[in-house]
Amino acid sequence: MLSYTEAKSGISYEIVKDPLYGYITLFEHEKEIIDTPIFQRLRRIKQLPSAHYVYPGATHTRFSHSLGVMHLSGLFLKQLLEPYVRQMAEEEFLHYYFLVRLWGLTHDLGHGPFSHIFDKAVLEELKLNHEYMSSKIVQEDNDIVSIIENKLKDFSITPRTLSEYLGKSREEWSEAKMLGKTEHSEAAFYYILKGFYSTDVIDYLLRDNLFTGAGYGNFDWQRLILSSYLLKDEVALERKSRDALDAFLISRLFSFNTIYYHRWSRAIDHMMKSFLIKAKEKIDFESYAKNVKEYKKLDEESIMNMTELKGIPEFEMLANRIIPFRRVYEVRLDASAVPFLDEDDLSALISEKLNGRLPSDAYFVDTPKLPLCPMIGEEEVCLIDMATSPPEVTRELIRETSWGDVHYSVWTIRLYLDIKYKENREELTEAFKAIVKGETKLRTHF
């Protein structure tokens, strides 16, 4: 059902059914973008590249996630802006409405095969990442450019406007316009897709839990959105909805432990990374990344059909789910620890201790870049008490909220060994234990 303003835009629409939200509206220009080859390739990029090897149901893709984020972003934007429709022109409202929905729709367009692993193994070396590639595609893919230029002119949306939304870091939102005659600024929209309880995070928690069957996606996302209000250049959450925020935090915490940092998934991630690193010797990924016409040919099906890659050992392992690595040791650290040594540092220290008695590809150390517990950062939530007059506003660090203070492991360092070398397990484990327990003086690798 369209709102009055949406209907007045005069843009025709269709509906599509989503397992999480029921019917999702697709406006004409959105459907045209979805139907472009570069968007359709998202059907061939899994949302979680390795989880389906562990959870057979986790075959959902970036395609359905992108539609979900678009839908939620539209709902979030309406919740924030609708109280001010009398203080802004209808065109301005629709400009932001369609822009924010498109931002959600296109935010993952730049992902390559195996998503974040492609970022690490391929794009980083080229000084790129998937976010940059999304911005590039929106500005350079002829189909998308032509749809935006022809269909969204009346709403003052250009490929450049959308590309800027996709390519702005946190502080860069500060230079935003005021919204109509209100005291609020466009900068608040940062929170829709990038804030703590963003549409991106809400959708991936709900979707990943549904398709893995992990079962931790049960939080009241509607309440989070419906209790959000514009507050100058921020979004404030109604204080009485803190329980919904807590449930969201718990879902995030358990999903990180159960799904994203699953020990088998991380082993497969490592194999995918090795596969892509070896693939770079045979494929010129830079030429793909430079040209969106070429980039659209890259997805998880096409890469697994490249004959020149079939000789890479990891190709067979991935095709047949052969996982040679076993976790042989794990250390969990609390929030007071500082992970000064990354996985390369630790591997170098192990190699030094073993003095060449084990080849470097026989083992690896896994230290996730993001903390296991999502509640420990410097993220703040702005809370507003609508029952007081004027509404009272307070700010709290997420880690100081009731569930943010939960005692939980924050960093996991895991040691994996190729089972071919199982006779070296004890020696390797002892070397690792000595390093992480500080039994030897830690050398600092800069």
Next chain:
Amino acid sequence: MRLLVLTASYFEKVEGRKHFQKAIYLLQEQFGIEFNYNFVPYLYGPYSSQLQNDIDILARTGHLRACKAGYLFFYEITPLGRKIASQVEVEYGKERSANLKKEVDNLKDFDTQELVDWSKKLMSEKVKDNIFW
């Protein structure tokens, strides 16, 4: 991340994430300091999400004090951060530490906009295919 603590101690205070990001980019790419961060072109110049993660971790663990004013984050080295920095300084070596300090002192003369312009110019030379600027 240890090298970041040492650098932050030489800066003492950094006004804004943008300033921090561009200063580290210039130290790494212009002056060859071995941070190994991956910077990507963003709308207002080079940006590294890994660097931002590391800054957040140092703030959370009490090595940096972070104060927020509107959209700006101000960072200041804490006594704990200073203590770690003095250990890192010894491990990093006298000559290399002196060189880092000299470059940091030079960068202190530049405001955020000047750092943005400089880092954009430098990145444009390194990344030819840049859609933003």
